[in-house]
Amino acid sequence: MLLEFIRGTMQQWFYEKRNHANEYPNFVTPWAEEKISSHLSKSACLKVRSITPTQYQVVGFGGFMGIVDFGEMSCTCRKFQLSRIPCKYAIIVARHMRLMNVNAWVHPFFRTDIYRVIYQEPVSPLGNQSDWLHSPEEIVILPPVLDSRRPSHPFNRNRRPL
Template sequence: MIKIENPTAAAYLEGIDYTRWARAHFPGIRYNIMTTNIAESFNALARHARKLPVVMLIEFLRSTLQKWFYTRRNIADTCTHPLTPWAEEKLANHIHKSANMIVKPITVDRYEVYSSGRSVAIVNLATKECSCKKFQLSQIACVHVAAIARFQNLSNCYPWVNKYYSTEYWKAVYREAVEPLGDPSEWVQPEDIRIVNPPQMQQRRSGRPSERNRRPSEGEEICQIECSRCHQKGHTRLVCKNPLSAATTSSSGLGLSERI
């Protein structure tokens, strides 16, 4: 599908190896996380706070974490299920989809599971693997494992869900509190404290600084603005100081006379 839409992108992805971008071929365990954009999300949260002085910015980040930990700690404490609400909903959805599946045992740990479309999946409960790959990738019992649990007359699929989805681990993440710093007048300052002066800043461009500037990705082509007067990139006609060629001047004059 990628080759049809963009052959160049397909050739690039094949060249860097499937383990770099395909979750099914990734050697580690990413659970159900597809991206690593937590840094971008945090930057968006602190977009306005980044304009503040450094001490106020740090206090904003600390107070935000304090609020997050308090809120999520209370939510985790009210959870009465063995798994987190997200994992419970995911597992319930798998159990619902496995209602009409047919299970045929191969050995004590290996099973053959037929879905409604007659597709076959081989499940190994000992190694926690399924030929659909979803079991080992997400570490949550897939629909085929749910069908096996029903075949064995089990009441739940908890033994085949990773412990990191448990409520116990969820509570442990937010068990510690983020403490406030208190009044600055009560802080204990060391005698050998070193004063760090602000860095020497270059002359800043006039106008309000942009809030959307970012570093371009590797290989990314940056689209530059083009001057409508001299047709060179990097500036607009409002600040253009380049001399115009005779052809440009004559064409501009001709266009003006025609309009008149």
């Protein structure tokens, strides 16, 4: 019953996600889009200074905030490298460069076309249990052999006999 419940739940999830992915018009997934918009709002008060054509320094109210390097696709905050979604520093640099779209810097895993591929396969019912293939020989799995000694107290031979 538990296995059938889990299968039914996954079937429902995949159906909903598949329909949502097919109807979603944007380039990145809704979750990634939400993250990008959150980073965009957090980057509103930051300023950018150019270092090289691919490196930029981001400065905030408290002074130095971070360095974004688009040649390496990295930022000193490390959120850009870890999440593979542009951090607030990368987004403010993109605005400074007059780029309207930061989707090119989002990892392909967060793209809608990959989102569709992930949920394209249906989760099918298992069918009648009597139709399942059974092994001609039964396999008996025995429980592991337990040691009589407790694992937290190793055997000590240094004691004097009584």
